[in-house]
Amino acid sequence: MNYAADSNVCLERILASIDLSGLTKKDATLFTRRLKAYFPTLFEKYVRVYGHQYDCYFHLQKLVEVLREGVKNRKPKLKKLDELRTNSPLWYREEKQVGMAAYVDLMGPTINDLHNKIPYYKALGITYLHLMPLYDAPKGDSDGGYAVSDYRKVNPSLGTIADLEKLATALQEEGINLVLDFVFNHTSDEHRWAKAALTGDPRYQHYYYLFDDRTLPDQYEHSLREIFPQVRRGSFTYNEQMEKWVWTTFNSFQWDLNYSNPEVFNDIAAEMLFLANIGCAALRLDALAFIWKEMGTNCENQEKAHVLIQAFNACLQIVAPAVVFKSEAIVHPDEVLKYIDKNECQLSYNPLLMALLWNSLATRKTRLLTRSMKKSFPISEACSWVNYVRCHDDIGWTFDDAVAHELGINPYDHRHFLNQFYTGRFKGSFANGVPFAENPSNGDCRVCGSLASLCGLEGALEKRDRLSIDNAVKRMLLLYGITFSIGGIPLLYSSDEIAKLNDYSYRNDTSKKHDDRWVNRIRVTEQDTALALSSDTPTTLKEQASKAVFDGLKRMLHIRKSHCVFGVATTQIIEAGNQHCFSFVRTQQAGQRLLVLCNFSEYEQHIDGDILKEIENNPCTDLLSAVRYQGDESNITLKPFQQIWLYT
Helix, strand or coil: CCHHHHHHHHHHHHHHHCCCCCCCHHHHHHHHHHHHHHHHHHHHHHHHHHCCCCCHHHHHHHHHHHHHHHHHCCCHHHHHHHHHHHHCCCHHHCCCCCEEEECHHHHCCCCHHHHHHHHHHHHHCCCEEEECCCEECCCCCCHHHCCCCEEEEECCCCCCHHHHHHHHHHHHHCCCEEEEEEECCEEECCCHHHHHHHCCCHHHHCCECEECCCHHHHHHHCCCCCCCCCCCCCCEEEECCCCEEEECCCCCCEEEECCCCHHHHHHHHHHHHHHHCCCCCEEEEECHHHCCCCCCCCCCCCHHHHHHHHHHHHHHHHHCCCCEEEECCCCCHHHHHHCECCCCECEEECHHHHHHHHHHHHHCCCHHHHHHHHHHCCCCCCCEEEEECCCCCCECCCCCHHHHHHCCCCHHHHHHHHHHHHCCCCCCCCCCCEEECCCCCCCCCEEECCHHHHCCHHHHHHHCCHHHHHHHHHHHHHHHHHHHHCCCEEEEECCHHHCCCCCHHHHHCCCCCCCHHHHHCCCCCHHHHHHHHCCCCCCCHHHHHHHHHHHHHHHHHHHHHCCHHHCCEEEEEECCCCCCEEEEEEEECCCCEEEEEEECCCCCEEEEHHHHHHHCCCCEEECCCCCEECCCCCEEEECCCCEEEEEC
8 A cells, every 4th residue: 555645635635524623723824733743644554454444534533633632722831831842842852850649639639738748849850740640440359549530520539621721731831741541552441432331322332342152262362471360360241231252451441442443443542532631741651561451462562562552652642742641561571672763652751760670679780671671771862761769559570581592590480589579588688578469379479568668667667666767768768769860761669669568458448459559559648648748857757757858869860960961971881890890870961971880789888999990090079079080090999788879
């Protein structure tokens, strides 16, 4: 097929027939210009997925009408931001970008209450606030809000859409970007499309994967993995009202959307543009690896999943080019990299770095971290990692088995060790974690827990062991220090910044007790934030640790924002020459260089001074300690869990 020629013909027909009278003259010109620029891409992607259907071009015209409405509904301030971001397309790579992810009810507890938290965010240095799912969802268990009943309605307990728009404006005025979730693999079974399907409406039954019997589900199941085996076996749920089997990858109340239907794409695009027009700067693509189903595969990371995301991206470029996509792909590292592209996801979570930072803390060794980052850290200069240490979910050990084998590590045994270590089952472990999604068939699991509890603070406080408390604080600062300096947007998970311990109260809540991830979904109170901002000396050991972490993070972020080498620059992972240490070099175009050295051991470590050749043996200063190095040292000494940022 000659996509270019066909797209030109198609666009001419659409422009000749589409009604632009509802747009201002300026908007009509803008819309037409962007449509001409991005329609060839949109056409090619759309036709690749839906071109075999007789009504493909009808649905494509309907999609253009959706885009027109998106432009019409976009506020003037956001259109100005579109122009700004178009002229400064790498804004997300700037050293000033620092993120935080938070649940509204655990930080607010309402959207309006978050206005009062803006000074707290600014004091810490936050410029990017990701509010976890806040849409209308089923009461009780809603998978932490990821079962969306209405994309255009905020959960009534949190506020209203008007409240969210007001907050987005307030954040923008304070230099803080709002990030929202785009949950597009599934809806809740209470969404209006699902309700219509339940009544027997054939149009909306085609919005989901419904089966009259187990014949096809059984064929699919042969190659599907179970996501939450502790909740439900298999990927399909029987619905008695319809007398049909529903594809439910995650939970029985989350129905997978059928993207082989172009109406689903068009309607979800409309929901996406509604969210973009609230005033967010980025949309996190939830469960993006699962959106395309193909018999005989594991139905993850399929080629057409990428095509669909690229098509959604083209829609954004036409309506809201200030908005970028953030990939959430907790899959094999090689697959994660495939989603990262200027025309797909400009931002991506870095699950490999996250998992291997924890691995190095447990093993006190950095071989797997160094080798893996050498292979997988480099990405397009038009894109950025979002580097995190913890999130609202669990820790899965998603390292590359092939890399592990190269180092003589048995991947299966090593994952077992890490699970045992971080759930406190391994003798000598400092961690207080909780197993999640433990598979009764093979004993496999993932790990949950707060940053502080996994780093040993919970156990240290119980013993009132000051050395162990100090080491726990150092571990927390080490992990986040690497995410602050390695290149990309660092993302703090709310409550990490004040070293909150595991919250076990979820075990007494019937709607949460089956989901151990709630152990690290922790409320941050007014008292917590007041303590963090206070200049008074904390009295208890717990408060002292909390304050030490907050102040340490705040100071590192201030240093990060003061040097452009932390922004648009390249990263080279290098060998430290010491298996307990991790090192990398940042190089900025103007010639600034940063050599980062990290000790993952509780013992003093030494690195050969030859490593200073990486910064050409120039005199340099540790930005964290202000210690001056001449560049000719024979060796460099690192204290337990110390990191050094050598800047020249």
